Amino acid sequence: MEGDVLIRARARVLLSTVSSDAHMWNLVFLQSLIxxxxxxxxxLGVCVPDEVILRECRTWRPxxxxxxxxxxxxxLDGxxxxxxxxxxxxxxxLRVVIGGKLGVLGAGNIAHVESLVRAGFDAVLEADAGVEQFLQMLSDLPRRPSLTGPAQVHELPEPVTAAPAGPALPPGAPRGRMASFVARAAAEGRLVxxxxMGFGTVAQMRAGLEAVRGCRARAVGTVTLDSYTRVGDHESARRSLARGADLNGFPIxxxxxxxxxxMLDGIQDDDFPVQVRHGSALPYDIFRSVLDAGADATEGGPVSYCLPYSRVPLREAVSDWSRSAELLAAAAADGHVVxxxxxxGCMLGQLxxxxxxxxxxxxEGxxxxxxxxxxVSLSYAQQTSLEQDVLAVTALRRLGDELLSDIDRHTVVYTYMGVFPRTPVGAYRTLEESVRLARLGGAERLIVKTPAEAHRIPTITENVEALEFADAVAALEGPRFPADPGGSDNEVYAEARRLVDATLALSDDVGTALLRAFRAGLLDVPYCLHADNAxxxxxxxxxxGFLQWAEAGRMPVVAVGRGHxxxxxxxxxxxxxxxxxxxxRELLPAMRTEVTA
Ligand code: B12
Structure with missing residues (x-):
């Protein structure tokens, strides 16, 4: 057959996740393993609709x-x-196996195994424990001769036509409740x-917000949305609520x-602003709900909530984020600043x-x-070295000063968003280092994690304890804002500036410039499976411990090469x-034994 290059005896394995799940590292890892x-x-990547999986099974015949x-x-989705x-x-x-973290019950997820087997799965492999069994299953698969064709070439989208430039903003533009609260705290030397936090029912969500409001910290509230709402599947969210099934967030x-x-009435006010966190590539409906509900803040971005979180073409995400941001701009002009x-600053959570x-x-700013x-606020998530992270946060502040000086802005640090330590001590060490990063880098707000992170969704109490711990550490560290962020002429700044300049040179419209930069591979998120990422x-x-480029692709950055x-x-x-x-660190000896055993 023309174009076929190789004949081998091997099995065909179709790898996918379910329609509401945006996690990608499990898929990258399993692909390598298989x-x-x-x-x-x-x-098939993330957030795969059932129909796509069925179609691939019929046509590719795994x-x-x-x-x-x-x-x-x-x-639920499985x-x-x-x-x-x-x-x-x-x-x-067809032989079908499901594995991973199958529910929101942590160790209790084992309860789902039997019902999933009864529903028709050939094997159900919960969490890390399933990998050994899975490898055995792979080695037992019947092998058949298969033809490998040339790599498929993905059609990249055409850039959108330039959106009109935004209106000129008056000096001292209104800030709204969230930014005013953060500015007051910063003036007093406090870290916000x-x-x-996000729960499915109104009662749980309200109890969570009340507890955060009442905690001993300079805290703001969060309503994190569930995975069905993130992908616009409001019907599944409604059905789950009606059945009393646990959701992994609040279906706004x-x-x-x-x-x-x-729910927000009597809780949210000048002393306790609330942010809605989502993760949607097409956020227009969510932004409408945010405005209608009177919330103070939200977050995301056309790239950061598309490439790592969805299979929506980048062009569609840019266009939806455009009208969504314009919706907020119009509300701000009417006096409701969100x-x-x-x-x-958090792409894929790690690496x-x-x-x-x-x-x-x-x-995105x-x-x-x-x-x-x-x-606006500019975010950065803690990575693998405090020293390098401080360079990054100071670089972020400097670029904000240089390029966004005419709007209100502050800097947000996230406690590590990747694979988390499993012990409470390890989790608190991570959190402590992120507080130090926020202080040394001069960030005004910190989004925390809890010791439950590696295992399951945290309880209200675990969230409150993490907030109080972070507040106490910040008080000990003191407000160590660098005197002159303009002096941050470091290697992270130089690299970021090159990437920003190379992108902005592609169009006067930032949305179009982003599309062209990804299309040309000038921006390229490592390991990201999205079809519009190189x-x-x-x-x-x-x-x-510095995170470096092993391979740069076509980006204007320096790569150090792959290690052994x-x-x-x-x-x-x-x-x-x-x-x-x-x-x-306490687990290191045991980890070593596992490796050498
Ligand atoms: C990185 C990460 C993210 C990134 C994801 C980026 C991306 N696109 O991949 C970001 C920050 C964007 C994110 C978002 C969310 N996340 Co998240 N995330 C994580 C985190 C920190 C690490 C996951 C990871 O990279 N693991 C590395 C891979 C290689 O390992 P793994 O996925 O655990 O898979 C292993 C095993 O489970 C097993 N396995 C997996 N699948 C299969 C299949 C088979 C057949 C077999 C045999 C084995 C197997 O093999 C792997 C290697 O051992 C985990 C917590 C943690 N583990 O520390 C939370 C976590 C998975 N996330 C969680 C949640 C709820 C979310 C959100 C829904 C909400 C939120 N809290 O913001 C969102 C939205 C995602 C969505 N729409 O679905 C929860 C899940 C809760 C649960 N199941 O009880 C966790 C556990 C955090 C928590 N404690 O709340 N997340």
């Missing part, structure tokens, strides 16, 4: 379908998916701390604006070198400003668990 056993893998899901909705597969005569006999659209407004935070994180955060949003860049961690043994599943897991080892 390839190393010699089988052919097709990886020997095994692997479903990996960790967001906690796996037992049961629905397997029902459809088993009722299709063509697919009823914030949870990533399904509850409706009146219910959300009543503060908007970029998520660009994205700081220069790109800083650049994306600034570019510029995108918001161009659409008339008067009050995925040619790779990261590595050097002897100092890099590229395989084991090496990827080692890099992903770098902070787990760094902070969970």
């Amino acid at each position: 390839e190393e056993t010699g089988h052919e893998v097709r990886n 020997d095994l379908l692997v479903i990996s899901t960790v967001n906690g909705h796996g037992h 049961r629905r998916l397997i029902g459809k597969l088993r009722s299709d005569p063509e697919l009823a006999g 701390v914030q949870p990533r 659209v399904a509850h409706g604006a009146a219910v959300t407004r009543a 503060h908007l935070e970029t998520f660009g 994205c070198p700081p220069g790109l994180l800083v650049a994306l955060s600034v570019l 510029l995108f918001f400003r161009q659409r008339g949003v008067p009050s 995925n040619a860049a790779r990261a590595t961690i050097d002897h100092r 043994g890099s590229g395989n599943a084991q090496h990827l897991l080692e890099m992903l668990s770098y902070n787990e080892r760094r902070f969970d």
Whole structure:
């Protein structure tokens, strides 16, 4: 057959997650693992609708379908998916396995295994424990001769036509409640701390907000939305609420604006602003609900909530984020200022070198400003070295001063967003280092994590304890804002500035410039499976713990080259668990025994 290059005996494995799940590292890891056993893998990426999985099964005819899901909705989405597969005569006999974190019950997720087997899965492999069994299953797969064709070439989208430039903002543009609260705290030398809290029901969510409001910290409130709402599947959110099923966040659209407004009533005010956190590539409905419910702030960005979180084409995300930001700008002009935070400093949670994180955060800030949003914050997530992270946060502040001086803004640090230490001590060490980063870097707000992170969604008490701990550490550290962020002429600044300049040179419209930069590979998020990302860049961690470029792809950055043994599943897991080892030091001897046993 023309174009076929190789004939081999191997099985076909189709790898996917469920429709509401945006986690990607599990898929990157499993793809590597399966390839190393010699089988052919097709990886469908994140948030895969049931119909896409069914279609791929019918057309590609895999020997095994692997479903990996960790967001906690796996037992709900998995049961629905397997029902459809088993009722299709063509697919009823296909071998299907599901694994990962299948519910929101932590160790209690084991309770879902039996019902998923009864629903039709051939094997249900909960959490890390399932990997050994899975490897055995792969080695037992019947191998068949298969033809490997040339790599598929992905069609990249055409850039959107330039959106009109945003309105000129008057000097001293209004700030709104969130930014005013943060500015007051900063003037008093206090760090504002914030949870990533989200529960499904109104009663739980309100109790959570009340507890945060009452805690001994300078805290703001958070309403984190659930994974169905993130992908616009409000019907599944409604059904889950009606059945009393646990959701991994608050379904703001399904509850409706009146219910959300009543929930915030009497809690949210000048002394306790509330931010809605979501994760949606197409946030327009969510932004409408945020405005209708009278919330003070929200967050995200056209790149950071598209590439790592969805399969929506980047062009569609840019266009939806454009009208969503304009919605906030119009509300601000009418006196309701909703503060908007970029998520660009947090791409994929881990293994994205700081220069790109800083650049994306600034570019998303510029995108918001161009659409008339008067009050923004620029984010950066803690990575693998305090020293390098301080360079990054000071670089972020300097770029903000240089490029966004005409709007209200502040800087937000996130406690590590990647694979988290498993012990409470390790978790608190990580949190403590992120407080220090916020202080040394001069950030005004910190989004915290709890010791439950590696295991399950934290309780209200765990959130409150983490906030009070962070506040106490910040008080001890003192306000160590660098006197002159303009002196931050460091290597992270230089790299971020190059990436920002290369992007802005592509168009006067920031949205169009972002599309062109990703299309040309000038911006390229390492390991990101989204079809509009070049995925040619790779990261590595050097002897100092600095996150560096192993491969630069076509980005204007310097790569140090791949280390020994890099590229395989084991090496990827080692890099992903770098902070787990760094902070969970008590577990190191046991980890070593596991490796040598
Ligand atoms: C990185 C991360 C993110 C990144 C994801 C970026 C991306 N696109 O990948 C960001 C920050 C964006 C994110 C977002 C969210 N996340 Co998250 N995330 C994590 C985190 C910190 C690390 C996950 C990771 O990278 N692991 C590395 C990979 C290689 O390991 P793994 O996924 O655990 O998979 C292992 C095993 O489970 C197993 N496995 C997995 N699948 C399968 C399948 C088979 C067949 C087999 C055999 C084995 C297997 O093999 C892997 C290696 O051992 C975890 C917590 C943690 N572990 O520390 C939370 C976590 C998974 N996230 C969680 C949640 C709830 C979310 C959100 C829904 C809400 C929120 N809190 O913001 C959102 C939205 C996602 C969505 N729409 O679905 C929860 C899930 C809760 C639960 N199940 O009880 C966790 C546990 C955090 C928590 N404690 O709340 N997340």
